[in-house]
Amino acid sequence: MIDADFLYELQRFDSELKRKVNSIFQGEQETSETGEGLIFADHRKYVAGDDTDLIDWNLYARTEEYYIKRYEEERNLTTHVILDASGSMEYGEGDDNKFDYAAKIGLGYAYLAAAENNDFRFSVFTDTFERIDSGRSNEGEVLGLIDTVNETEPDGRAEFGRALSEYAKTIGSRSLVLIVSDFIGDLEGIQEGIDSLADHHLRLVCTLSSEELDLPATGDTILEGIETETNVRTYVGNRTKQQYEERLDDHLGAVEEHAESRGAEYVLVDTSDDFFDSFSRAWPRN
Known part of the structure; x- marks a missing residue:
C-alpha cells in the first residue's frame, strides 16, 4: 500500500522541476x-x-x-503518466513491490506537475489503457489517485503496441509522456508503442526487482507464471542464472537502444534502492 507521506518529501524537487520545465518545454507551452x-x-x-x-x-x-x-x-504543459498494471508488475513484497514502486514514481510526476499549476493525466494499461484521474490536476487529485492505485490489482498481460498506440491518439499537443513499466513483453510491441509516442518528450522508467536483475541460484525451483497459468519446474544453477541474465540484458538493451534512437530517455530502477534516489534518476535530464 502506498502512503501519501512520500509526496511531501518530493517538495525538494520543486526548484529542479522549474529548471526542467524551462529547458524542456521552452517555446512549447x-x-x-x-x-x-x-x-x-x-x-x-x-x-x-x-x-x-x-x-x-x-x-x-x-x-x-x-x-x-x-x-x-x-497552453499549460501536460504531463502524461502511463503505468503498467499487468500481472508481472505484482512481483515483490512490501516496499519492493514493483507496481507500488512504479506507481509512486508516476504519482511523483503528477504531484510536481500540479505543484507548478500544470496539467497531468494518469492512466494504467494492460491490453488497453484506462485513464483514472478526473482531470482536476491538483494536489487533492493526486491524493485521490493514491487511493485508486491502492485498490488496483495488477493482472493480465501488457500489450504495449496496442495500448500505447491507442493512448497516443488521445494526446492533442506535444507533451511530456512517462511510461513506468518492467517492459517485460514482446519486443516488437514495445518498439511499436515507443514509435507511437516518439513525437513527444518521452521518458521510459523500467522498474525491476533486485531478484529479477540478479536471479538467485536456488537449485530445484518451480517458476510460476504471473501473467499466465503456466508453472515450470527447473534447476536454477549458475549456468541458468547466466543465461537468464544475458537474455534479460539483451532484451532491456534492445528496449533502451530503440528508445534512444527515437529521442526518448530510458532509465532502469531497482525496487530495492532508496525510492528518492530512484526518483531523482527517473526525473528528466534535459
Whole structure:
C-alpha cells in the first residue's frame, strides 16, 4: 500500500522541476494559433470584420493605417503518466513491490506537475489503457489517485503496441509522456508503442526487482507464471542464472537502444534502492 507521506518529501524537487520545465518545454507551452491570449505575437493589417477592439491606435497614430494586435494563447504543459498494471508488475513484497514502486514514481510526476499549476493525466494499461484521474490536476487529485492505485490489482498481460498506440491518439499537443513499466513483453510491441509516442518528450522508467536483475541460484525451483497459468519446474544453477541474465540484458538493451534512437530517455530502477534516489534518476535530464 502506498502512503501519501512520500509526496511531501518530493517538495525538494520543486526548484529542479522549474529548471526542467524551462529547458524542456521552452517555446512549447504556447500554441502557434492566435487569439485573445496574454502573449503579444505581432500585427497584421485590419480587414473588414475584424474586432475593432484589437486595433492598435498608437500604431495608427504613427502610420495612419489600421493594424490589429495578434496574441498567442497560452497552453499549460501536460504531463502524461502511463503505468503498467499487468500481472508481472505484482512481483515483490512490501516496499519492493514493483507496481507500488512504479506507481509512486508516476504519482511523483503528477504531484510536481500540479505543484507548478500544470496539467497531468494518469492512466494504467494492460491490453488497453484506462485513464483514472478526473482531470482536476491538483494536489487533492493526486491524493485521490493514491487511493485508486491502492485498490488496483495488477493482472493480465501488457500489450504495449496496442495500448500505447491507442493512448497516443488521445494526446492533442506535444507533451511530456512517462511510461513506468518492467517492459517485460514482446519486443516488437514495445518498439511499436515507443514509435507511437516518439513525437513527444518521452521518458521510459523500467522498474525491476533486485531478484529479477540478479536471479538467485536456488537449485530445484518451480517458476510460476504471473501473467499466465503456466508453472515450470527447473534447476536454477549458475549456468541458468547466466543465461537468464544475458537474455534479460539483451532484451532491456534492445528496449533502451530503440528508445534512444527515437529521442526518448530510458532509465532502469531497482525496487530495492532508496525510492528518492530512484526518483531523482527517473526525473528528466534535459
